[in-house]
Ligand SMILES: Nc1ncnc2c1ncn2[C@@H]1O[C@H](COP(=O)(O)OP(=O)(O)O)[C@@H](O)[C@H]1O
């Protein structure tokens with residue numbers, strides 16, 4: 472599903488990732504962890520093609536970064552749902568329109584969009600917030616709207632960058648429950664977090680990073 | 692597609708003040724273009740009818756026989772630039788002169804003999820004006836023994852055509868300049884909108900939007916601005932045309948022959964839309980993912 476081979480990413484003179492190699496199978500639930508600055512966010516950005524590797528090759532869903540044409544990028548991104556660390560919700564649109572956007576981009580009709588957005592909102596437990604604007608929502612609620620937008624297009628991979636970063640324990644547990652449900656439907660999930668509590672005793676696979684190096688790959 | 696139109700309409704409404712300004716600016720530009728095309732059309736119309744109005748008078752020599760006259764008539768009828776010919780005998784010419792003199796016709800009373808020459812009046816084909824060919828024909832005629840003289844308003848026509856070509860060249864320059872100005876106005880408007888929506892566009896890209904999906908609303912927006920400007924300019928041109936016709940027609944009947952082709956009025960919005968789309972395309976530049 473996802474394969475990194477000797478991937479290096481250098482910002483100016485800062486090496487964010489150094490010769491990283493690993494593979495993730497379809498349907499896996501994987502944590503990416505390590506201290507701040509370890510390269511977790513960079514790794515996710517490489518997967519959703521916001522960054523390009525300086526060296527090495529990344530394979531995603533049958534495509535690879537050596538031969539990928541720029542015009543194919545949008546279609547590849549539709550296979551990848553992203554829960555951004557800063558949410559990236561549009562402040563001038565309602566919850567409904569924010570989630571629907573992911574489907575409008577894919578050219579869906581409004582009728583189909585309506586049903587799918589309602590389903591996604593139900594999954595994250597926010598059906599009653601359909602017509603609110605993002606500013607009127609709490610951090611946890613915004614996080615869940617971002618998740619709804621990421622999964623509404625039924626991507627094969629879901630990436631989340633510090634999804635519990637600013638949330639209290641209850642909210643964080645709620646979010647993790649949603650991810651488990653999504654994973655149970657067959658979606659591959661990668662979560663980048665510096666919070667070890669999230670994966671302690673879960674028995675899930677954890678990739679440990681430090682200063683851009685993959686230092687441990689603990690199979691669950 | 693429908694969603695792109697919605698986005699464009701929403702933005703058009705949301706930014707209506709900046710848009711109003713743009714539309715008016717484009718409208719003025721297209722109004723000027725409309726006037727230029729209108730003038731060119733009429734200059735073209737009037738001048739292309741000139742060869743038809745100016746006829747070539749071929750005065751025949753005294754004592755030219757019927758056989759020679761018939762030969763000459765046949766030769767002229769075959770010429771590709773000749774519309775038709777009219778033979779005017781000495782007697783016809785005198786009758787014509789009498790008629791044109793009207794009350795003063797008595798001055799002809801004292802003549803015992805018709806002093807006029809028979810002649811052939813040649814009407815040239817409309818739009819067939821080609822100086823070298825007309826001059827060639829005239830020189831050929833002048834060389835004939837049976838022809839006494841050839842009279843043609845060539846100098847006047849030549850001058851008119853020189854002026855016409857000058858006007859055309861200047862107009863082409865002005866048209867180019869104004870088209871570029873309109874493109875620039877659309878360019879800067881769309882550029883502003885693009886920067887205002889930069890964050891939104893980044894999110895569109897991350898969610899998997901194609902370049903076409905991102906561009907389309909801006910192109911629709913730019914095209915609509917140009918189209919509305921064209922409607923304004925077209926309306927302006929039409930109103931001015933009606934105004935001129937109403938005001939001036941009685942004082943200067945010569946101007947009554949002016950026409951405003953409906954195609955021109957319709958071409959302004961279409962042209963505006965095209966210029967708007969060109970400006971927007973330049974403003975968007977090369978999108979990168
Ligand atoms: N756009 C950037 N420009 C320059 N340096 C960057 C950029 N993004 C990240 N870095 C650097 O790369 C390293 C890894 O960053 P990041 O992947 O965000 O780490 P993490 O998410 O694990 O905290 C950090 O040292 C960071 O300062």
Ligand SMILES: [Mg+2]
Nearest residue numbers: 511512513632
């Ligand atoms: Mg990070």
